[in-house]
Amino acid sequence: MIDLVEVFERAEIGPLTSETDYYMKRYVPKLSEIIARHGIKWDKNTIINTDDDLTDRVFQAAVDLLAEAGAYCPETNRVMQFTRDEILTACAQCPTETTFGEGRERKVMRGRRPDTTDDRPWVHVGGGIYTTDEQVFMDTVEKMASFNIVDSVSVPSILHIRGTDARVRSPQEILAACKTVRLAREGIRRSGRAGLPIINGISAASQPASMFAASYPDFGLRPSDGFLIDFLSELVVGYEALQKVAFYNSLSANIGSTSTPLFGGYAGGAEGVAVTATCYMIMGALIFRGSYHYNAPLHSKLHLSSTRPLIWAIAMSNAAIGRNMGYPMVNLPYLGGGSGTKQYHYEMACYMLAVVSSGGNVFSGHPAMAVQSDSLVPDDHKFHAEMGLAAAKLTRAEAEPLAQKLYPLFGDKLKDPDKGFTFQEVYDAKTKRIVNDEYRKAMDDVRTELGAMGLEVPVS
Amino acid sequence: MGHEELFAQLKQAIIDQDEDAVLSSVNTALDAGVEPKTIIDQGLLPGLNVIGEQFECEDIFLPELMQAALAFQAAMSVLEPKIKESGNEGPKKGKIVLGTVKGDLHSIGKNILKLLYETSGFDVWDLGIDVDLFKFIDKAKEVDADVIAISALLTTTLVGQRDVIEALKDQGTRDRYKIIIGGGATTQVWADTIGADGWAGTAYEAVNLTTKLVS
Structure with a gap:
């Protein structure tokens, strides 16, 4: 694989072009041409693709897209170009397993192949949702970490300093990022699993300075945690991202390459999102030297990832990478339903069936498009992890009819999703036990309904 | 070709995001003596309305929307100077x-x-x-x-x-x-x-x- 400094140099030597021209004269026409070249077509009746030939064509299309369109660096206004050989070498040499955590919690996340039914996928829970109160933040993290099936956590964000939200790039943002890490590590310690990794480092940091500051070892993060570095949509590699790449590679820390291809944006529809999402994973290994990938395609208008074409595209990208590359992956779902709602559970079950049977690891998701404060309710995430482990026992062909049964239960609600609960509305403040009967009943009912459909979700 | 047929052709060229066809139809309409504002109101805007509906229904996406907008802008670059010349500039929406x-x-x-x-x-x-x-x-x-x-x-x-x-x-x-x-x-x-x-x-x-x- 070409070395890291050479990767950075590609942002200095490629063809000069404006961002608009990059999109309209390179990315958009190339993507369209490549989709046609490889005959990639989403069958609108399908949620989970089972055609391996189509899957492999999506992978080839992703390689072609990076080789022919390149990535774009807005700071230098240059296209970062890579040869097909360089790309294929990166695919062949990318990590296929990554070690996270310390002590008893030190474990290996592996890249999975679709239709693998005899392994135990990595189980990741949580999300960077805004939290209004430090006690709620600590209780949320402690409770999520205490679930025995959990291998890693994403921690919420806590942005306020003395009651006021830190603004981006402010000194308060650095304090908020450091505080988030300190509180998160303390919450994890209280669960009795001090070595458990945090792999969404760092939820309260929007800029490199905040990330670097909060990475100072005294605050509690370690190279065996995971540090997220984002691509900007679509195929944009900014200097801020490359600064983080330089820093975290210098620490030999685990890097989570992260991408959010937008359905309805420059990527277009299901086929474009599938190819672009797959392309980002290749870019994650090649450009960011990632240890794992956070795959988070999103609907540009609804701001969620549980529409039928998106679930197809997300599952497809998992299968394409699983069959051809083996890069460890988790998928970050944004769901419409609020915490504790049946809609949220149905969306999550459908998503898990699709992505886990297609080769993804297990990752619970954001409720309410991640915009409702304090909506990270840990027992939702335990339930959803249990769904993921149940889905891991199924092939794509076995998962597809179940997904088809589930989709009608929430598909029509995505434009006006059900509102849910907050942490405070679900748990007793002192005992941290569930005291909301409506919340508990919805979960129990959905577990029973899933069993009746043929997806037994045992309580862990 | 009658004016109605010209407007339908122009509308379809916008829907097809075909800049060359849009410009050709605009020039044909001008040669036929159609007022620039009529060309906009009866050819270009109905086409853009369809594009907007298709975008909203997810039949098309941002790249197609941009292509249609580019075709529209190309037409406007021909029509706007003529509207200014005629001194018949109407108010913009805002x-x-x-x-x-x-x-x-x-x-x-x-x-x-x-x-x-x-x-x-x-x-x-x-x-x-x-x-x-x-x-x-x-x-x-x-x-x-x-x-x-x-x-x-x-x-x-x-x-x-x-x-x-x-x-x-x-x-x-x-x-x-x-x-x-x-x-x-x-x-x-x-x-x-x-x-x-x-x-x-x-x-x-x-x-x-x-x-x-x-x-």
């Missing part, structure tokens, strides 16, 4: 100053909105991303804007929307403009909190909201 707040580098939602505004007959000044709050205000003052449309995707950048409103109040010019906000992290509750005139969850909603606010 003037919009648009941008993503300081510290926020997200552009796609804003770009979609810009296209929908332009193709809906608004004049748009797109300030881009990472925009200083006083740039919004200075540009609005300079062009005598009707609406300032401010996007923010991140929770940490939302305050940039509040600050624009606060600065306008400090300058005593808040009532001169309608302020609408949008972007991934925004909500109606946030719009109400900061005293915006409206919030839109999608670009299409933003255009409808703006049309109501300026009418």
